[in-house]
Amino acid sequence: MTTEWWNVTVDTRMCVRTGLCAASAPEHFELDANxxxxxxxxxxxASEEVLEVAESCPIEAIGIRDADTGEQVFPPPxx
Amino acid sequence: MTTVDTVYWDPYDPALARDPYPLYARxxxxxxxxxxxxxxxxxxxxxxDVQRGLADWQTYSSSRGDILEIIQADIELPPGTLIFEDPPxxxxxxxxxxxxxxxxxxxxxxxxxxxxxxxxxxxxxGAERFDLVEAVGAEMPMRVIGMLLGIPEADQPAIRDxxxxxxxxxxxxxxxxxxxxxxxxxKDYIEWRKRHPSDDLMTELMTAEFEDENGITRTLTDDExxxxxxxxxGAGNETTGxxxxxxxxxxxxxxxxxxxxxxxxxxxPNAIEEILRFEPTGPFTGRYVTKDVELYDRTVPxxxxxxxxxxxxxxxxxxxxxxxxxxxxxxxxxMSFGVGAHYCLGAALARLEGRIAxxxxxxxxxxxxxxxxxxxxxxxxxxxxxxxLPLVVEGAR
Numbered sequence: 001m002t003t004e005w006w007n008v009t010v011d012t013r014m015c016v017r018t019g020l021c022a023a024s025a026p027e028h029f030e031l032d033a034n035x036x037x038x039x040x041x042x043x044x045x046a047s048e049e050v051l052e053v054a055e056s057c058p059i060e061a062i063g064i065r066d067a068d069t070g071e072q073v074f075p076p077p078x079x
Numbered sequence: 080m081t082t083v084d085t086v087y088w089d090p091y092d093p094a095l096a097r098d099p100y101p102l103y104a105r106x107x108x109x110x111x112x113x114x115x116x117x118x119x120x121x122x123x124x125x126x127x128d129v130q131r132g133l134a135d136w137q138t139y140s141s142s143r144g145d146i147l148e149i150i151q152a153d154i155e156l157p158p159g160t161l162i163f164e165d166p167p168x169x170x171x172x173x174x175x176x177x178x179x180x181x182x183x184x185x186x187x188x189x190x191x192x193x194x195x196x197x198x199x200x201x202x203x204x205g206a207e208r209f210d211l212v213e214a215v216g217a218e219m220p221m222r223v224i225g226m227l228l229g230i231p232e233a234d235q236p237a238i239r240d241x242x243x244x245x246x247x248x249x250x251x252x253x254x255x256x257x258x259x260x261x262x263x264x265x266k267d268y269i270e271w272r273k274r275h276p277s278d279d280l281m282t283e284l285m286t287a288e289f290e291d292e293n294g295i296t297r298t299l300t301d302d303e304x305x306x307x308x309x310x311x312x313g314a315g316n317e318t319t320g321x322x323x324x325x326x327x328x329x330x331x332x333x334x335x336x337x338x339x340x341x342x343x344x345x346x347x348p349n350a351i352e353e354i355l356r357f358e359p360t361g362p363f364t365g366r367y368v369t370k371d372v373e374l375y376d377r378t379v380p381x382x383x384x385x386x387x388x389x390x391x392x393x394x395x396x397x398x399x400x401x402x403x404x405x406x407x408x409x410x411x412x413x414m415s416f417g418v419g420a421h422y423c424l425g426a427a428l429a430r431l432e433g434r435i436a437x438x439x440x441x442x443x444x445x446x447x448x449x450x451x452x453x454x455x456x457x458x459x460x461x462x463x464x465x466x467x468l469p470l471v472v473e474g475a476r
Contacts (some may be wrong), residue, residue, distance in 0.1 A: 016412045023420035024177075027283045035130055035418070045136060052174070055181045058416070058426045 005067035008039040008045050014061040021062060025053045043067045086110045088122065088275055090147065090363065090386065096458035103391035112375040120147055120384040124391035126398035132387050134419035136165050137384060139366035141421060146460055147365045150384045159306040160312065164385050167418055175287055176307065176424060179280050185427040188226060192432060195222050195229035196439045204443055211327040211468045215436055220319035223432055224312050229269060229279025265308045269301055281308060315425045321464025322429060323436045328465055329354055329405060331449040336407045341445045346407060351433040356413035357405050362390035362416060362463050389414035446473030
């Protein structure tokens with residue numbers, strides 16, 4: 001990992017509220033009263049775990065960008 | 080329990096297979112917390128209750144399984160069964176599989192899945208009528224799981240039959256809890272795979288290092304690998320096959336939708352979601368209640384079994400406008416894959432298979448009807464769908 005912090009966002013237009021993000025990484029993600037998931041804070045420390053949550057989201061509604069450079073981490077650029 | 084519910088729902092009643100929705104509607108309105116005296120279980124059917132309950136694993140545990148008769152049999156389940164586990168152990172085991180089931184990894188299977196689907200449809204191309212379940216639904220999901228696991232093609236039908244026998248219940252029967260944990264189908268195969276590693280799921284499971292619940296870094300034992308394979312095969316086979324059957328049935332019932340999809344295949348993914356909402360192949364999910372819960376002014380005692388009826392939640396008018404209308408353009412957030420930690424691991428695979436089957440079928444057969452008199456609908460205690468679905472092809476000769 002070259003970066004320290006990530007901006008992690010859930011695209012609410014795509015999200016179908018599976019709740020999987022909050023269930024698999026409750027320290028990083030939570031659900032609102034309607035079951036809509038989101039990151040617990042605007043930036044999260046870069047980790048394999050957060051990347052796995054984004055990769056495992058069944059409809060890929062989670063996006064990750066490098067907090068410093070704005071560079072896209074997930075989905076992988078150009079995919 | 081002193082209250083006598085006027086609504087009666089027996090999940091083992093085969094007569095309910097045809098159209099359970101009027102009864103589900105009554106349960107949602109008249110008995111949002113339903114208790115069945117005969118089989119001793121509770122059931123909830125409203126969307127909000129199903130969504131909340133399935134996400135709350137602390138209260139509604141999977142540790143005794145997710146099938147009513149298994150929960151009530153109170154048997155010891157081996158580790159690695161995933162479906163029958165709670166966090167944190169569930170999460171440790173799920174993570175081992177999760178990387179293989181991401182939408183991206185699954186998407187790489189598309190060319191092989193499509194090639195298989197085309198081969199399967201070849202013999203019926205040009206036919207006036209054929210059984211869609213026999214041609215595609217019964218075979219394709221196990222073939223695809225076989226591709227994932229790396230099982231030689233020749234061995235795949237035998238493995239499918241073993242799995243179907245285990246989960247199949249005839250005429251309202253219950254699943255034998257000894258059968259459901261059988262791993263015989265994969266036993267011989269694992270020894271061979273050890274000597275011939277490749278880039279398949281089984282090799283990955285045998286070699287992946289992980290930290291177990293006791294903090295020990297290790298690889299899975301042979302028994303654990305076998306359990307994983309059996310769980311993946313059992314969960315993904317009949318359910319996905321039934322999805323393809325429902326596609327065939329609903330497209331015959333709603334020919335306007337079928338014509339739209341044939342004209343514009345980009346609508347197919349959303350149509351698959353609507354099919355999943357409208358006719359979920361797994362209509363309900365069982366949980367074990369770990370502590371007393373207050374629901375609708377009644378106490379559901381710890382130790383109860385509860386069924387979450389996703390098929391009823393999917394048609395809750397509180398959540399969906401005009402829920403009994405089949406609409407392929409609807410933005411649908413159905414419950415059919417579950418919610419939370421146990422959200423269907425194979426969802427991306429089921430969606431891929433459903434889409435490819437739909438694309439290939441529509442390309443070859445732009446129109447069909449179903450010979451309903453010879454179609455057979457079946458409900459087991461886990462799955463509901465077409466056992467036989469004879470399509471009568473329009474414009475064939």
